[in-house]
Amino acid sequence: MPAEIRTARPSDVDDLAAIENAVFPTDRISRRSFRQLIERETAETLIAESDGKVAGYAIILFRKGSGVARLYSIATGPGREGQGIGRLLLDTAEDVAFEHDRMMLRLEVREDNARAIRIYEQSGYRRIGRETDYYEDGTPALRYEKTLRGHVPVATSVPFYEQTCDFTCGPCCLMMAMANFDGTFRPDPVMEVRLWREATTVFMMSGPGGCEPFGLAVAAFEYGLSAEVFVSFDGPLFLQSVRSTEKRRVMQLAQIDFQRRAGEYNIPVRYNAFSIDDIRTAIAAGKLVVVLVSGFLMFGKKVPHWVLAIGDDGDHILIHDPWVEDEREETESDAANIPVPYDIFINMAQFGRDGLRAAIILGARDRQ
Numbered sequence: 001m002p003a004e005i006r007t008a009r010p011s012d013v014d015d016l017a018a019i020e021n022a023v024f025p026t027d028r029i030s031r032r033s034f035r036q037l038i039e040r041e042t043a044e045t046l047i048a049e050s051d052g053k054v055a056g057y058a059i060i061l062f063r064k065g066s067g068v069a070r071l072y073s074i075a076t077g078p079g080r081e082g083q084g085i086g087r088l089l090l091d092t093a094e095d096v097a098f099e100h101d102r103m104m105l106r107l108e109v110r111e112d113n114a115r116a117i118r119i120y121e122q123s124g125y126r127r128i129g130r131e132t133d134y135y136e137d138g139t140p141a142l143r144y145e146k147t148l149r150g151h152v153p154v155a156t157s158v159p160f161y162e163q164t165c166d167f168t169c170g171p172c173c174l175m176m177a178m179a180n181f182d183g184t185f186r187p188d189p190v191m192e193v194r195l196w197r198e199a200t201t202v203f204m205m206s207g208p209g210g211c212e213p214f215g216l217a218v219a220a221f222e223y224g225l226s227a228e229v230f231v232s233f234d235g236p237l238f239l240q241s242v243r244s245t246e247k248r249r250v251m252q253l254a255q256i257d258f259q260r261r262a263g264e265y266n267i268p269v270r271y272n273a274f275s276i277d278d279i280r281t282a283i284a285a286g287k288l289v290v291v292l293v294s295g296f297l298m299f300g301k302k303v304p305h306w307v308l309a310i311g312d313d314g315d316h317i318l319i320h321d322p323w324v325e326d327e328r329e330e331t332e333s334d335a336a337n338i339p340v341p342y343d344i345f346i347n348m349a350q351f352g353r354d355g356l357r358a359a360i361i362l363g364a365r366d367r368q
Helices: 010-023 031-039 085-099 114-122 169-181 189-199 213-222 245-264 276-284 295-299 342-348
Strands: 004-007 043-050 053-062 068-076 104-110 126-131 141-147 225-231 288-294 304-312 316-320 338-341 358-364
Touching: 004 085, 010 031, 010 043, 010 053, 010 068, 031 043, 043 085, 053 085, 068 085, 085 104, 085 114, 104 114, 114 141, 169 189, 169 213, 169 225, 169 288, 169 304, 169 358, 189 213, 213 225, 213 245, 213 358, 276 288, 276 304, 276 316, 276 342, 276 358, 316 342, 338 342
Parallel strands: 068 104
Antiparallel strands: 004 043, 043 053, 053 068, 104 141, 126 141, 225 358, 288 304, 288 358, 304 316, 316 338
């Protein structure tokens, strides 16, 4: 073996920073970030040790509720090239991702790094995208992934769009569906905010409000999609934490309006909690499903959050999550086409003390 692999310790920070500064001219991980990554529950930093010295490292990130891991960074120290240390770290990163019950490992690599690209492709990674102006010097990144469980890579033709506002997850899910069913539609921030204005429940004194299922269904219908609503109970939604009597009144009136308009459009409504089979059946029929999930289970915040269910591989529901946590070094690779095991998906697909379940099934509408 060219080196021994172990988990990083806080005492490794100096050696990690030395490798980082020697290997990368830009986009360097700081000493503080190394220390945080070593301590973070959703990250694992591997050290390659040779002759008692740190010879390289690899950092793997794990998103909660996801079947995907991401190789955040990998490097071998100067003078260590050609010793097999990089390949050993890559193989170990894959093993660690597998042990964390991840279905695939994703990564980004500089488009001009031919040597690394060759290693990844020889190791079974397939290219899934390209991000322009990704690195500090403007160099594009190529996105790659490798399936760790099974033999069929997970792919999707559903476009991904990252939300640009904290409160527009629902509208972004709508835009991804609109782009899927209408090849001429291109999501953008102007439409993102327009859809939010048309589907939101209420203004908020402390900031913008969120969207509810009937508002999203009405907006989807008005922009040419078919819509069907699942909601686990009949009555005003998202009012548990609203203390202002006036705000509650306005929210209720907005929801009454959305429900009346849904009735005028003959949008089907089922007042019961959907099951995993309901989601799978819709996807099998070529539909997409906007699903309410707990933001706490996804990224640690007690807020309602909407994601788009786009596929089903027999063990996982595949989702596009419009929220990308830039503060935690996430990229599109962490949020797009995420395989979520059925049991985890159905557990996260509820919100609040009452366990509200809500979903909107979307499809192309017959215009005849």
